Amino acid sequence: MKHVIKNDVSFNVTDDKQFAYFWNTVFPNHWEDFTFQVLDHYLHPDGNYLDIGSWVGPTLLYAANKAKHSFGVEPDSVAYEALKKNIKLNSELEEKITIINKALSYKSGTMNLYKRTQFGDSSSSLVQSLSDEFQTIAVSTLKELVREYKITDLSLIKMDIEGGEYLLIPSMQKYLKRYKPPLYLSLHPEFLKSSMIKRCPDYSARKLRKSYIKKVKKLINSLDMYDYIYFSPLKRIEKSKLLQALLKNDAPIELLFTTTPFNLKL
Structure with a gap:
């Protein structure tokens, strides 16, 4: 077992060799500083958190120290097993976390989750890019997920799903328009481009x-209900300039x- 610390938060994780370098070297330093600034800003004891693409738990376990309840969605079987073990090592947080072994997408049922290098490395995706190897996984829509797990009062949605965001975001438009939760979104254009080349080799x-x-326009148009967009705590971009950027x-x-404006005191 390893005790890790990030900012004012600490929790336990396994000493699994596959993830040791991340926990020992990457996580304690300047890994995704903006991500944790967003978590610190929006999460509080009266609101819930939805982590779409939880991997082995760095953001989910961090959030559980701050939010009322944290919901983690992770379809990769290797990552999900590691995530379960990490949560078990934090008994004081366990009752505040619900993890869900499926992916979110535009439909329910099953889909293929493709690896890039190896499963569990945080890069598996519903969009096929480098590898033909896949796991068949359960998928559901956001609407089905929030109904099944009674997810309400979201202070923040974080999404990091390695290219799957181009499939998922348009299907979330009605929910986002109704509730307008702050959305912290990771985009992976290189995953989408390599997937398109692989699926359509005859295309010019x-x-x-x-x-x-x-596809990029469709994603942007699906997020039109948001007035403020930030690349970093100090860098806002106008909606009219987002596509070209x-x-x-x-x-x-x-x-x-x-x-609302992201007024972060640095």
């Missing part, structure tokens, strides 16, 4: 580009969507 570069732009970027990027 022009046709692939046109299809990619269409995203089309220029192939690296993973985190964005905060809110209905």
